[in-house]
Amino acid sequence: MERTLSIIKPDGVSRGLIGEVIRRFEANKIKIVAMKMIYMTKAQAQGFYAVHKERPFFGSVTDFMSSGPSVVMVLEGENVIAKNRELMGATDFRKAAEGTIRRDFATDIEKNVVHGSDAPETAAFEISYFFNRLEITG
Ligand code: CMP
DSSP states (O other), X not given: OEEEEEEEOHHHHHTTOHHHXXXXXXXXXXXXXXXXXXXXXXXXXHHHTGGGTTSTTHHHHHHHHTSSOEEEEEEEETTHHHHHHHHHOOSSGGGSOTTSHHXXXXXXXXXXXXXXXXXXHHHHHHHHHHOOGGGOOO
């Protein structure tokens, strides 16, 4: 059994896509074991994306992630890290497969609706960044 962190980013929340993203998780038998809405500060977004701090998009993505509320979730299931990444599609929506969340809804490489951890180590860091043990059920 694996866990991963999912974020419905500020563009997904403001465009009314919370329900649609959750519907896709549930339709694919992914269990949500923790969930909350947060409004990240710039510093919190910088901490979350610290691995990208040398990248040219770091300033912009941390501005975007602190521009409005996001929904953060812990997903649980067998191979859920890969399964979630499959449902999301490639970071660049123009390269994402048909029927994926980003292909269907993203408008930009940055405004790509959702985030998902890419490996067990990043999942552990990202889950603990937003949730303590008491907030995770199951
Ligand atoms: P995410 O999967 O959350 O990881 C880093 C985020 O930075 C990415 O989704 C995008 O929202 C944003 N981003 C902006 N430009 C780029 C880029 N050129 N490559 C990767 N990520 C980018």
